[in-house]
Amino acid sequence: MAMQNFTFSLPTRVHFGKGQIARIQKEIPADAKVLITYGGGSILKNGVMDQVRAALAGHSTVEFGGIEPNPGYETLMKAVQIVKEQGITFLLAVGGGSTLDGTKFIAAAACYDHAEDPWEILLTGSKHIKAALPLGSVLTLPATGSEMNSAAVITRYETKDKLSMASEHVIPRFAVLDPETTFSLPVKQTANGIVDTFVHTSEQYMTYPLDAQIPDRFAESVYTTLLEDGPKVMADGNDYSARANIMWAATMGLNRILATGVPQDWVSHAMGHELTAMFGIDHGRTLAITMPAVWDYCREDKKGKLLQFADRVLGICEGSEDDIIDAAIAAVRDFFTSLGCPCYLSDYDIDETAIPALVAKLTEHAKTGIGERQKITPEDMGKIYALALKGGADA
Amino acid sequence: MAMQNFTFSLPTRVHFGKGQIARIQKEIPADAKVLITYGGGSILKNGVMDQVRAALAGHSTVEFGGIEPNPGYETLMKAVQIVKEQGITFLLAVGGGSTLDGTKFIAAAACYDHAEDPWEILLTGSKHIKAALPLGSVLTLPATGSEMNSAAVITRYETKDKLSMASEHVIPRFAVLDPETTFSLPVKQTANGIVDTFVHTSEQYMTYPLDAQIPDRFAESVYTTLLEDGPKVMADGNDYSARANIMWAATMGLNRILATGVPQDWVSHAMGHELTAMFGIDHGRTLAITMPAVWDYCREDKKGKLLQFADRVLGICEGSEDDIIDAAIAAVRDFFTSLGCPCYLSDYDIDETAIPALVAKLTEHAKTGIGERQKITPEDMGKIYALALKGGADA
16 A cells, blocks of 8 residues: 555645735735625624725725625625626635635636536536636635635525535635634634544545555644644634644645545535535534544444554554544544534434435435445435434433 | 744645656646756666656657756756757756756746856845746655755855755746656665755754644654655665655655744755765765754754654653753664764764864855854854764764
8 A cells, every 4th residue: 555646736825924914915916806705794893804905905896795604605696796797806705714615616606607507516516617716815714724725615505505616726826824813713613613624634534544654644743733722722712822723734634735645535524514504503513523423433444544543643552443443533522522512413402303304415415435435325324423313321 | 932924835736656757748838848857867777768758759858968966057057058049948857856956047047137147046045036947847866855845956066166046936837756766766865865854854843842733743744754664765665655655755845834934944954065065975965964963062952842853753751851862863863874874974084174164165155143043153063063073982
């Protein structure tokens, strides 16, 4: 076993640190007409938008707020309309992964001519995206890794569909990562971002061993950072150093460096997306439910990596292989729970009667033969949901 | 203490793995006139050039061989002449770091109009480089990290000057990293590459702690990979998996990801360059001499990181701080020696009488106030050379 072939680059220019928002002035062409996109408006209160407006004082700008968590197709199409009406030439996403993902969709949809309705992008694996508006971002929520990658996840609320897109054309030109912009994050969003990064890492790491030293050890570095600095940012949101470590870890978690030469899983995400679409549970929180159950269900297929994780990240190496794996899964559930992200469907008052509908949606979204061995079916995923029904004494 | 501000991107597209040389066909524009640069000619014997020629069968190409280890200004200027005479529009470096560094100089020198003699690039900190020919590489020797970065080191043999340049304009557009191309490397070059990568990592890691989790732990990942896979490739040059791990580790060692948010040192390199220029010792082998002596001399300034390295990478944590640091330095010298790279000047029949001339060259090259605290002077470096005069019972 050895590293698999891969192609890798990170063209996005990251400006990291205090005061870096000012850099956007030179990153965006002086003659651009800029659409500044944002979410619920926290950036209007915490000073981030003020910094953005100051940096772009000499630019022509239009602002578009209200992109929701799990960005909605219906909202984004309103922005596409503005882009076309006003001749927008550059997009600047100011916010978290949802704003950025939504802006990637806007960038592609504004240039999409393969079908009348750009929702087709989500239904055809993004293969007809031939161009997109250039975009950059000021990231305020470390979580999705969207700031340095080509992917986005979009939700269509009228049909409860949550689907992903990916295209080289929507990789951000630049991203400003100022840890100070995360000081004012609510505890819940901070926690969700930590869990999201943890599970991104796992989707690329927790498969089967290939003797791939760099991606494996880099992934273990991200895990260790989350385990050490996660509690620090939860305890003190103004701890710059810990915020910086979490922010850079989140970017590494999904900028594809952890995926160089190794197989990937993504079952936890497929299952989590259906929980968000059906029950409105925050993305990160759905992953705290699904990932430990995936590890449990796939413990034979993932055994080599589960033992490596237990040893190198948690320092657990005593007992039988099953004991070690049980202890590792329990430790991860304890970590997620300590962040306020419970790990069972019962914590959201969801019981086994929901599983058939979830499996039906997974089937509809053609999520079959997935995971690192392309063998996890919607039926398997139904069994995995069942493993996440109740914890502890209730199980 | 926290991570420092930084700007980071990795625009070079890496194609990693078996058979990836064929990718260059689409990476180089069909109408380009390509200069293929190479070194001593091993690529003509091991099949690499055959693969390159096959991939570029439809392209217009000119071949230029003979770029020496520690690429020479005199040789490179002959290539610049060819570029101008023949209207070359794209450079493809096929070989190790020396060929690639030399090709970066050719790329910049061919477009340089600030002075009649492009040697000025090396004397003025590269600040007048305004453009360069596009270039790519097929890397056959993992060591310098040059395949994904903006830097190059050039030697002028007539004056024994070895100086560095750096410019965004000479970052390779693409790099093919096929571990199979390294199967035929001589043991000495394999060893030199491992030491070179180890010391690149140290120049970015072995400074003072900033609570910078990601760069620190990524650096420790590279160290561990070298320590584990280095002996494997020395024992069996055809071990694809170990060759792949070493190759990807070498790229990470100097593509700037280990430098994100942390101070850098580079004293070991400054001192090593003078040993190469004066005595013709291979670059990697000079670093096996200088780096352990730098750690020894700077043990107070580097204490925090030396202890962290000893603990996390070597598992040494018993005894006094000085005991731990002594043991860590001894372990690193043992590792270098096991690779056939001796750690003392006496191993090259150099004694203390050489030190004044080395210090004079360092002074001439304005190497003062360097290191992570900008305080290492040529006089300090003279004392560091003295710490590397003789080892063991001879010391």
